[in-house]
Amino acid sequence: xxxxxxxxxxxxxxxxxxxxxxxxxxxxxxxxxxxxxxxxxxxxxxxxxxxxxxxxxxxxxxxxxxxxxxxxxxxxxxxxxxxxxxxxxxxxxxxxxxxxxxxxxxxxxxxxxxxxxxxxxxxxxxxxxxxxxxxxxxx
Amino acid sequence: xxxxxxxxxxxxxxxxxxxxxxxxxxxxxxxxxxxxxxxxxxxxxxxxxxxxxxxxxxxxxxxxxxxxxxxxxxxxxxxxxxxxxxxxx
Numbered sequence: 001x002x003x004x005x006x007x008x009x010x011x012x013x014x015x016x017x018x019x020x021x022x023x024x025x026x027x028x029x030x031x032x033x034x035x036x037x038x039x040x041x042x043x044x045x046x047x048x049x050x051x052x053x054x055x056x057x058x059x060x061x062x063x064x065x066x067x068x069x070x071x072x073x074x075x076x077x078x079x080x081x082x083x084x085x086x087x088x089x090x091x092x093x094x095x096x097x098x099x100x101x102x103x104x105x106x107x108x109x110x111x112x113x114x115x116x117x118x119x120x121x122x123x124x125x126x127x128x129x130x131x132x133x134x135x136x137x138x139x
Numbered sequence: 140x141x142x143x144x145x146x147x148x149x150x151x152x153x154x155x156x157x158x159x160x161x162x163x164x165x166x167x168x169x170x171x172x173x174x175x176x177x178x179x180x181x182x183x184x185x186x187x188x189x190x191x192x193x194x195x196x197x198x199x200x201x202x203x204x205x206x207x208x209x210x211x212x213x214x215x216x217x218x219x220x221x222x223x224x225x226x227x228x
Contacts, residue, residue: 007144010189014148014155017182021158024178030170033162037178048148048185052200055141055192064200068184071204075211079177082218087170089222 006054013047016040029094030087038080042072145193149186156182173217180210 023036049065056062088103156179163175184203191199220226 003141007140010141010144010148010192014151014185017185018151018155018158021155021178021182024162024175025158030168030174033171034174037174041178041181045181045185048188049203051141051144052188052192056197058197061197061200064204065188068200068203068207071207071211072181075207076181079211079214079218082215083170083173083221086218086221087168 002054002057006051009047009054010051013044013051016044016047020044028097031084031094034080034084038076042076045069045072142193145189149189152182152185152189156186169221173214177210177214180206180213 017040020036020040023040024033027033027036046069049069053062053065089107094101159175159178159182163172163179166172166175184206187199187203187206191197216226
């Protein structure tokens, strides 16, 4: 019985990862691709690790696969957030049919607040330098 | 039954890695390529888990944890490099 559940969970997990890579190929924009690549892949890996825990049937393998799942759930959203923020600051690259862009007015607010502060303090060292010159350039 | 499912899942994961390679080659911007490389690493952890199920080796599962952490560190360092131009300032 646990064999059957493990096989079903394995196939579901693997098909989720296939759909994630398909989304990585087909989506029009950097940010939508990141949605597909991180969320669906993490869920698929959950299915695969559950199948491993069920197929081995011992407690130490179950603990190690639970540990791997916890690390995956912790690190995948953080890396997605870091990459998307870094990619936005070096030129947005938004798809042409994007309708809502909430980050641009926030960035403009930050820049205005920083300039006002720099004007009051009579200038200190610049806090945030420019992004790397080769970031985001079309090769 | 589990071994048959492992074979099918291995084929599915290899196709998924090939699709990520397409995005790695084509991606017009650099962050596209970073996402594709991270996706390849995560799919590779799936292949490692399937290898562990197929051969019955229990010691491979801990390599899955190590590979997850390593790929996250690589992605985070590259994001810092994209944003600032250097990693340690």
